[in-house]
Amino acid sequence: MVKKGKLTKNIKSALVNIDIFDKEEDVATMIRRIYVDLDNTLLPTEGNLPPKFFAYADKFLGLVYELRQSGVFVKLCTGRDHNSVEMATRALGLLENNQFFVIEDGVARFNPTTKVQFLNPALTPEILEAFERVHREWTPRILLEFPELFEYKGNLVVVNFELKHGVTTPVEFFYKKIKKLLEPLVEQSLLEISNSGFSVDIKPVANGVPINKAHGIRWDTTEERVSLPETLYIGDSMGDESAVRTTGYAACVGNAKGDFKAVIRELGGHVSDYQYIEGVVDTIEQLVFSRKPKLIAS
Numbered sequence: 001m002v003k004k005g006k007l008t009k010n011i012k013s014a015l016v017n018i019d020i021f022d023k024e025e026d027v028a029t030m031i032r033r034i035y036v037d038l039d040n041t042l043l044p045t046e047g048n049l050p051p052k053f054f055a056y057a058d059k060f061l062g063l064v065y066e067l068r069q070s071g072v073f074v075k076l077c078t079g080r081d082h083n084s085v086e087m088a089t090r091a092l093g094l095l096e097n098n099q100f101f102v103i104e105d106g107v108a109r110f111n112p113t114t115k116v117q118f119l120n121p122a123l124t125p126e127i128l129e130a131f132e133r134v135h136r137e138w139t140p141r142i143l144l145e146f147p148e149l150f151e152y153k154g155n156l157v158v159v160n161f162e163l164k165h166g167v168t169t170p171v172e173f174f175y176k177k178i179k180k181l182l183e184p185l186v187e188q189s190l191l192e193i194s195n196s197g198f199s200v201d202i203k204p205v206a207n208g209v210p211i212n213k214a215h216g217i218r219w220d221t222t223e224e225r226v227s228l229p230e231t232l233y234i235g236d237s238m239g240d241e242s243a244v245r246t247t248g249y250a251a252c253v254g255n256a257k258g259d260f261k262a263v264i265r266e267l268g269g270h271v272s273d274y275q276y277i278e279g280v281v282d283t284i285e286q287l288v289f290s291r292k293p294k295l296i297a298s
Contacts, residue, residue: 031072031249031288032226035102035217037235038078038088041253042277045198055296056277061093063284068097072288075220076101077213077233077243079201081154086112100223105203105239106216107157109223120219122206123157130190131157131204138182138202145181146174152199159202175200196239197257214242234283236260244269249287253279 039045042060050056064074074097076085085103089095089112100109100118110117139151139159148167152160161178163171175195182202185191192203192210204211213233221228229248233240236256241263244250250269252260253276261271270287272279285293 030230031232032230033221033224033232034067034072034074034284034288035077035213035231035233035243035247036074036280037233037240037243038076038080038085040197040236040255040276041234042076042092042280043088044276050276050278052296053277056281057092059281059293059296060277060284063281064094064097067284067288073097073099074284075099076103077217078103079105079158079160079196079199079213079239081156082108082110082112082117083154085110086115100220102213102216102220104155104158105201106211106213106219107155107204109216109220119156120206120211120216122209122211122215122219123204124206127204127206128157131159134159134191134202142178142181146177149174149200157204160199161201162199171195171198171200178202194239195237197237197260201239210242212242213240214246217243217246232283232287234280238263251283251287253283255279 036042067074076088078085080103082103085101095113098111098113100111103110106120107123108117108119142161143149143151148164148169149161150164152162161174172195175193178200179186179193182191182193186193189205189208192205192212194201194203209215217231218228221231228246231247232249232251233243233247234251234253235243236253237260238257240260244263244267250264250267252264252271253274254272255275264271270283272282274282282293285291
């Protein structure tokens with residue numbers, strides 16, 4: 001993969017032909033897939049929608065349509081389950097895309113248009129059985145020890161713990177506690193624990209490789225015969241780190257966590273000045289179309 005820190009980009013003709021210049025060789029490529037996180041990237045996880053959300057949702061949908069005409073697709077890549085993704089897809093107007101999205105942190109690919117879903121082939125029966133035990137035995141124990149948390153329901157495999165309403169303790173505190181509690185299972189390479197910024201996520205590991213967003217993107221691009229240097233990921237937290245270290249281009253919205261912004265800068269990516277969906281629109285306009293987005297008046 002071409003290193004992000006060495007990229008310069010020159011948009012040719014109308015849409016997304018991009019020349020990437022490395023020190024040693026010129027490699028012509030194109031952004032063909034744009035993966036976007038859902039929680040706290042496109043949409044705020046808590047609180048009200050931003051004041052100009054619907055106006056920027058229309059702009060986002062317009063960009064999706066414009067890109068689709070040249071065979072470039074915008075996809076969700078999220079830790080949420082298929083029901084949540086279908087609801088978000090309808091709200092954002094993405095049903096016409098007829099594309100598979102990476103859901104549940106790489107555990108599955110789901111097409112909200114056709115409702116077809118595939119489990120990651122790396123998930124062996126042994127892994128699925130192990131996570132059934134995590135759900136059955138470890139989840140009640142963790143919830144008993146940390147009553148400030150609740151389990152996010154709906155996932156097939158991944159276990160998510162989120163803060164109850166009104167809890168002000170940072171989720172990072174519970175992440176460290178749960179990671180220490182499950183350390184023997186982590187050391188046996190049975191699971192991985194990560195912090196998405198608003199939840200603690202327990203994910204499967206297959207043959208020593210975590211099944212996470214990066215794994216899901218590699219699977220998705222392989223199925224669609226798209227190379228990783230031709231992909232862009234837009235996220236907001238360290239739960240997206242594996243993804244941005246996998247895709248050819250990296251970006252984050254303005255409300256992203258400070259440590260994640262540092263990762264994006266390290267990779268030579270785009271740190272938007274705008275929050276949530278406005279930041280996503282800004283990123284696509286600047287990275288893909290090489291143009292300044294027109295601001296929407298309040």
